[in-house]
Amino acid sequence: MNILSVIINENETFNLSSLEIFSFIDELKCENKITSIVFGGEKSVIAKIPCDEIVYVPLNSSVALNPNDVLFSIDKFMDNNLFDLIIFQKDDISNYVSPALSFRKKIPYLPDVKKIISKDNKSFKFVRPVHGESAEGIYSVDSTSPLIIKIRKSSFEPKQLNENEKPVNEIILNKNLEKSFKIIETKKIKPKGIQLDDADVVISGGRGVGSSEGFEKIKELANLLNGAVGASRAAVESEWIETSQLVGLTGKWINPALYFTFGISGASQHLAGCINSKNIVAVNTDPEASIFNYSKYGIIADCNEFIAEVIEEIKNMNKRVVQIV
Amino acid sequence: MKICVCIKEVPDSDVPSNKLRIDQENNKIIPIENVSSIVNGFDLNAVELALRFSENYDDASISIISIGNDLTSDVIKKPLAMGADDIITCEDPIIDKLDIYGISFILSKIIEKTGPYDIIFCGRHASDFDNASTPFGISEILSIPLINIVKNITIKGKKLLIDRVITDGFQTIEADLPLIITTGSQVGDPRYPTLRGIMDASKKEIKKITLNELGISELSIAPKIQIEKLYFPENENKVEIIKGSNNKEKAINLLSKLKEEGVI
Numbered sequence: 001m002n003i004l005s006v007i008i009n010e011n012e013t014f015n016l017s018s019l020e021i022f023s024f025i026d027e028l029k030c031e032n033k034i035t036s037i038v039f040g041g042e043k044s045v046i047a048k049i050p051c052d053e054i055v056y057v058p059l060n061s062s063v064a065l066n067p068n069d070v071l072f073s074i075d076k077f078m079d080n081n082l083f084d085l086i087i088f089q090k091d092d093i094s095n096y097v098s099p100a101l102s103f104r105k106k107i108p109y110l111p112d113v114k115k116i117i118s119k120d121n122k123s124f125k126f127v128r129p130v131h132g133e134s135a136e137g138i139y140s141v142d143s144t145s146p147l148i149i150k151i152r153k154s155s156f157e158p159k160q161l162n163e164n165e166k167p168v169n170e171i172i173l174n175k176n177l178e179k180s181f182k183i184i185e186t187k188k189i190k191p192k193g194i195q196l197d198d199a200d201v202v203i204s205g206g207r208g209v210g211s212s213e214g215f216e217k218i219k220e221l222a223n224l225l226n227g228a229v230g231a232s233r234a235a236v237e238s239e240w241i242e243t244s245q246l247v248g249l250t251g252k253w254i255n256p257a258l259y260f261t262f263g264i265s266g267a268s269q270h271l272a273g274c275i276n277s278k279n280i281v282a283v284n285t286d287p288e289a290s291i292f293n294y295s296k297y298g299i300i301a302d303c304n305e306f307i308a309e310v311i312e313e314i315k316n317m318n319k320r321v322v323q324i325v
Numbered sequence: 326m327k328i329c330v331c332i333k334e335v336p337d338s339d340v341p342s343n344k345l346r347i348d349q350e351n352n353k354i355i356p357i358e359n360v361s362s363i364v365n366g367f368d369l370n371a372v373e374l375a376l377r378f379s380e381n382y383d384d385a386s387i388s389i390i391s392i393g394n395d396l397t398s399d400v401i402k403k404p405l406a407m408g409a410d411d412i413i414t415c416e417d418p419i420i421d422k423l424d425i426y427g428i429s430f431i432l433s434k435i436i437e438k439t440g441p442y443d444i445i446f447c448g449r450h451a452s453d454f455d456n457a458s459t460p461f462g463i464s465e466i467l468s469i470p471l472i473n474i475v476k477n478i479t480i481k482g483k484k485l486l487i488d489r490v491i492t493d494g495f496q497t498i499e500a501d502l503p504l505i506i507t508t509g510s511q512v513g514d515p516r517y518p519t520l521r522g523i524m525d526a527s528k529k530e531i532k533k534i535t536l537n538e539l540g541i542s543e544l545s546i547a548p549k550i551q552i553e554k555l556y557f558p559e560n561e562n563k564v565e566i567i568k569g570s571n572n573k574e575k576a577i578n579l580l581s582k583l584k585e586e587g588v589i
Contacts, residue, residue, distance in 0.1 A: 064496060095457065096461075096473055099456075099458035099462070103426075103465035108426075108549040108550050109550075110550060111455075111458065125553065129455070131354050131452065131455070132338060132455070134557065135347070135556065135557050136555070136557075137454075138553045138555075139552055139553065140551045140552075179470050181472055181487075181499065181500040182499045182500070186491070186495075186496045186497075189493060189495075233510055249455065250449070250509060250510070251492075258583070267338070268338065279586075279588050281583070296562075296565065297566075297567055297582065298566045298567065299566070299567045301575060302572075306576065309573045310580065312576075313576045313580055317584075
């Protein structure tokens with residue numbers, strides 16, 4: 001199969017989670033020729049992408065990337081190169097470009113693929129979650145004509161980069177002047193401390209936290225555990241915490257070693273973003289809260305009272321360590 | 326200013342999965358009896374943003390467009406009770422079986438037939454199948470630019486200034502009409518219908534259009550993507566509830582377990 005993987009690096013550095021695409025391709029278990037089209041990122045890293053051909057589209061980091069330009073560039077690139085399968089992963093630009101490309105090229109599109117069931121001469125069968133994360137569907141698509149898919153984040157392990165560099169072909173970003181819009185300002189909110197995507201420990205608060213003051217405790221615990229702060233939609237909408245910390249279907253998708261939640265009930269929309277965490281610990285007053293169905297440890301308690309005890313105990317533990325040293 | 330908002334009737338996304346069942350015949354998730362369906366949450370945000378936008382114009386009208394099979398009129402009339410002017414539907418059993426191409430095609434045809442609209446609002450995705458694709462389909466079919474995940478729209482002369490939410494912040498975009506706008510919870514809570522609104526809405530007729538009137542044949546919208554099976558995944562997780570006579574004891578017990586396992 002002729003495969004095109006699409007990788008978008010909006011922030012200058014190569015997005016290592018995009019390498020999940022190549023583990024997905026391995027799981028297809030068939031003869032492939034893989035071409036990667038990579039927007040932005042460091043060329044030295046891009047040259048090591050585990051694929052057969054690399055096409056690099058340099059980006060001007062001082063100008064906001066317009067998804068319509070990416071769409072137009074891939075559209076033109078595909079006019080001269082035929083692919084059986086085009087694979088995106090989840091990011092702001094891909095979420096815009098992948099469905100639009102599907103309609104523009106009249107190629108079927110399946111988002112959030114989390115598993116491959118089978119591939120034969122007639123059809124592909126994939127699994128994707130529906131209704132938040134509460135149900136799943138087996139989808140079947142004709143495998144004799146092209147297909148666009150977007151893989152679900154964190155469902156596949158990122159593949160290792162190659163040790164050796166491959167030649168990289170450069171093409172320029174094709175600016176789309178029609179059917180577009182003009183980005184006149186971009187404001188990025190960089191949260192202080194460890195970023196959600198990179199954190200091994202995430203402390204997350206929901207409706208039960210009740211206030212921005214409550215989130216100060218969440219931040220304190222995150223600091224003590226060297227972790228990042230997360231939040232549910234209820235907390236973000238109440239403006240107790242910045243939107244950038246939203247975990248869930250419409251926010252960040254994370255898979256830390258420890259996801260420690262306070263006052264989060266576990267609506268399917270939230271679970272979508274955290275269900276791949278290795279250990280979920282949940283604190284909630286309601287023993288029936290659905291977050292417990294996905295947690296390793298549960299604590300039935302008022303989350304604000306409980307977090308105060310956890311913070312105090314960790315401080316005590318740290319003191320004891322200092323004394324022993 | 327002619328405005329339309331596309332809405333979808335879905336099972337309530339806040340209902341736990343044990344209150345939902347799968348209609349195997351139609352591969353559809355449906356609420357069990359006594360649990361009602363709702364207008365997709367993000368579509369109500371779209372109605373709210375449309376209402377706010379319309380307040381800038383004396384001659385604004387807002388039409389609601391909804392397609393499906395066996396729609397619940399009390400549910401889909403909610404945007405009328407919030408302040409929209411009229412509602413147009415297309416109902417057909419075949420719509421249950423369609424993929425995003427068929428759905429986008431029918432909506433585009435309705436928009437063409439009842440429009441042209443200056444601005445089209447949609448929810449960013451529907452909570453049942455989470456495809457987040459239909460607005461892009463309408464954009465491509467009708468060749469109208471699309472701005473996704475919009476928080477706010479202001480009018481600046483003949484242009485619109487649009488605040489769009491991105492993962493790590495915000496963007497301001499300058500655009501001309503016509504436009505397709507998708508939005509979600511960043512708009513804030515949709516307004517509550519007033520009693521007067523509810524009474525007015527109940528009197529309004531739903532304008533029904535058939536696939537035939539739109540000139541759409543069953544063959545032209547045959548799905549390319551089939552759902553073979555829907556199911557609730559088995560959850561084998563067993564949570565361990567941390568015991569203790571008070572919160573302090575529970576905290577100590579939890580931390581010692583996490584330490585033992587090397588998680589912290």
